[in-house]
Structures are given as structure tokens and as C-alpha cells.
Amino acid sequence: MQRKKEPIISLHGLHVVRVRNKIAAIELENAQMQQRLRCKMCLCKELSIVFLPCGHLLACEQCGVNTITCLACKVAVTRHVKFTI
Ligand SMILES: [Zn+2]
Numbered sequence: 360m361q362r363k364k365e366p367i368i369s370l371h372g373l374h375v376v377r378v379r380n381k382i383a384a385i386e387l388e389n390a391q392m393q394q395r396l397r398c399k400m401c402l403c404k405e406l407s408i409v410f411l412p413c414g415h416l417l418a419c420e421q422c423g424v425n426t427i428t429c430l431a432c433k434v435a436v437t438r439h440v441k442f443t444i
């Protein structure tokens with residue numbers, strides 16, 4: 360004799376939906392984060408150069424090292440520091 364499994368299945372289904380929603384939220388957050396970490400010059404590579412003395416993080420390594428004036432505050436960049444998390 361078998362017990363009816365339907366209530367368990369629907370509960371499980373609800374759980375899966377919740378997990379999927381959570382994953383979707385995390386993926387969205389991740390996408391937004393990636394967007395924020397994009398180079399503001401070429402818009403494709405990851406940010407990796409911090410301009411000094413202002414400390415702005417706006418460019419990837421390739422674009423950053425050739426930048427002599429900060430895009431955000433227009434301060435003359437005296438040093439380019441590699442940014443690592
Ligand atoms: Zn770039």
C-alpha cells in the first residue's frame with residue numbers, strides 16, 4: 360500500500376520555485392555588479408586601475424595606464440595603481 364505523495368511533491372515544487380527566485384535575484388545582482396565593475400572607457404574589460412591621487416576606479420588595465428586625466432574629477436593622474444580584490 361502506497362501513501363499519497365502529492366502534498367510532498369507540491370511542497371517540494373514550492374521550494375524549487377523559491378530557490379529559483381533566489382537564484383534569479385542573485386544572478387541579477389551579479390549582472391549589476393559586473394556592470395559596475397566594467398571599465399568606463401572601453402566598456403568591456405574589468406576595472407583594474409586606481410588613479411592617484413584622487414583614488415577613482417574607472418578603467419581597465421589597458422585604458423587606465425594611458426589615462427593622464429581622471430575621467431570623473433579631471434585631476435591629473437600622477438600614479439596608476441593596480442587594483443586587486
Ligand atoms: Zn578599458
Ligand SMILES: [Zn+2]
Binds near residue numbers: 415429
Ligand atoms: Zn578622480
